[in-house]
Amino acid sequence: MTKLADLILAANNEGQEESSDDEEISEEVNEDMCEVHYVQWIDSASLTSPWSSPQDIADLEPAIVHTVGFLVNETNDFITLVSSVTDDAAGGDVTIPKVSIKDRRVV
Secondary structure: OOHHHHHHHHHHHHOOOOOHHHHHHHHHOOHHHOOEEEEEEEEOOOOOOOOOOHHHHHHOOOEEEEEEEEEEEEOOOEEEEEOEEOOOOEEOOEEEEHHHEEEEEEO
16 A cells, blocks of 8 residues: 555545534535545556557556545446535545455445
8 A cells, every 4th residue: 555545545534523513514415425545556558658558558557546535336337436525515526346356444
């Protein structure tokens, strides 16, 4: 796991105290979007230049991505997370195929 992912997980574990503000927020947010997940997954990669050397192409590896977000949908094949939610909308969505997931935790 990267240092950034470690920091995100540590920060979430430190702030577990409940407050009246937290209670008000949790009542406003759709119940289906209250679970926050950390996901480490493998993403496709490509070179950005139109022409590349055979060695540069051969050296290319998939990207390891670390995503944290609210779980809004899950099927047998994929999960969908969003980074922001309001009373009636969500943004910053990403749908990740489960075959790409290397690590997943509720945070």
